[in-house]
Amino acid sequence: MxxxxxxxxxxxxxxxxxxxxxxxxxxxxxxxxxxxxxxxxxxxxxxxxxxxxxxxxxxxxxxxxxxxxxxxxxxxxxxxxLPQGASTSTYMLAGAVAGIMEHCLMFPIDCVKTRMQSLQPDPAARYRNVMDALWRIMRTEGIWRPIRGLNITAVGAGPAHALYFACYEKLKKTLGDVIYPGANSHLANGAAGCVATLLHDAAMNPAEVVKQRMQMYNSPYQSVLECMRCVWRHEGTGAFYRSYTTQLTMNVPFQALHFITYEYLQEMLNPHRLYNPSSHMISGALAGALAAAATTPLDVCKTLLNTQETLALHSMSPGRAHISGLAHAFRTVYRLGGLPAYFKGVQARVIYQMPSTAISWSVYEFFKYVIxxxxxxxxxxxxxxxx
Incomplete structure (x- = not known):
């Protein structure tokens, strides 16, 4: 041809x-x-x-x-x-496929990360490392236990990542033409990533709440629908967005650092911007690892807000209904574990994020190329x- x-x-x-x-x-x-x-x-x-x-x-x-x-x-x-006149649906389709694959393939590690970020874990749920946690969960709770909540994650990840990548691509080009016409602008990349995060988190936050409650040790919920009904009935609709501001506070710097690092590494490894799977995977993995490690304290607070960990609530405020707000979550984490508590699960988070972002970028760039x-x-x- x-x-x-x-x-x-x-x-x-x-x-x-x-x-x-x-x-x-x-x-x-x-x-x-x-x-x-x-x-x-x-x-x-x-x-x-x-x-x-x-x-x-x-x-x-x-x-x-x-x-x-x-x-x-x-x-x-x-x-x-992509060529001028390209439909936004191109970015949305590629982004949706990339998001679903990323979350589904790495879901067992995400389950381990949630467990390891627990501030007051049950003695049976204290793990030495990621592999020890994964092995013990499958051995004591069943082989399918690490993927409980996968269905709600897949449902949320599709539209969330479709909005995320479409917004990023459009804003990156628009802002880039204003800030640095004809060349790559790191400022435009970071700003586009921040705005895209607003849409992504708005679509993904309810799924995150249900997913993390299903992942906790001794979770009382037998299904996703049961979890959604219980949260709705006992805590109201606001519970699905209780951690939204915390998630944004975490994801805005995460995505800014992520996109700037990714685009910078692409300039170094793939200056001609051709389709190069190895460069997309390496750039995605390194960018994800750096951003994940830097934002772990905020992720610990987000997990606490999403799960409303029972033992943590009782040890801090016996009569309190729930932990609300980023400031309250920060204080709770510090009182229960000091500064080291802010980095609970950092190993699992980095191990999760490196292949996760590598998969996301390589699948996304692949579909852009094929289209x-x-x-x-x-x-x-x-x-x-x-x-």
Whole structure:
């Protein structure tokens, strides 16, 4: 195919000559593109209505070969921004798939993180490390225990990440054109990530409350619906958003640091911004680890607000109904464990976040690439049919 040939030539010109790493990277990229083509062929009927519009005469250019022969080729689009006129649904679809895969694949580690952040854990729920926790949970509570609450997480992650990535992509480009036209702006990336977080957390916070209550040791809830009914009946609708301000306080700096680090690493590892799975995974993993470690104290407070840990409530205020607000949560954490308590579960959080963000970015960038490539091939076929 002409489009395939052009993509291969563009990638080879950007890679250093020789070296096993270059060969392995090219081979991995070819395999991913082949798999993407097969996936797209199966889902073309559904995706047709969601695909971006690509098709202006400027996307066809005449390339001179050896000074005389002219052939018509379709230029490769700006991969990071997608072609102008691209539908927002492209970002939303890629983001939804990435979010669901990220949360589902890493859910057992997320369960361990919630347990290890408990301020007053039951003696049977005190773990040495992540693997010890995972093994003991499966051995004593059942093999399926670490994935309780997975269904509500998947339901929340789809729309939350669809809004998240769509908002980020649109704002990144809009703010970037204002702040630093024609170049990558770290300020625009960070600001876009912060605004995208507002939408993401608004959609995800109720699911987080139910998920974390299902994950706690000796959780009294047998199902997601039962948990939702009990929270609604005994604590009111506000309980589903009790930790929203805390989540924003945590996620705004988290996402700003995350996106700035990711885009910076992409400049270092993938300056030509081609589709490069290994660079997306490495950048995502390192960005996620740094942001996760820096914001762990806020995550501990968020977990306390979401779970309303019974032993912590009784030890602090025997007659108090619940812990409310970020300031109250901070005071409670300090009184029960001092400064080290703010970093409870930091190991599990980093171990969770590194593969989680690596999966999220690699899946998201993969779907962006597949959608763009599919549209170019369709455009070429339409042009050929008109001749």
């Amino acid at each position: 002409e489009a395939d040939g052009l993509v291969r030539r563009r990638r080879m010109s950007a890679e250093p000559p020789g070296g096993d790493g270059a060969v392995a990277g090219a081979s991995a990229g070819a395999e991913v593109r082949w798999i993407g083509g097969r996936i797209w062929a199966l889902s073309e009927g559904i995706m047709g209505t969601l695909s971006p519009r690509i098709g202006s005469d400027s996307e066809l250019n005449m390339v001179q070969l050896h000074g005389s022969q002219e052939v018509t080729e379709i230029s490769e689009p700006d991969y990071e921004g 763009t490539k599919h549209q170019l091939e369709r455009l070429r076929m339409q042009r050929d049919g008109e001749k």
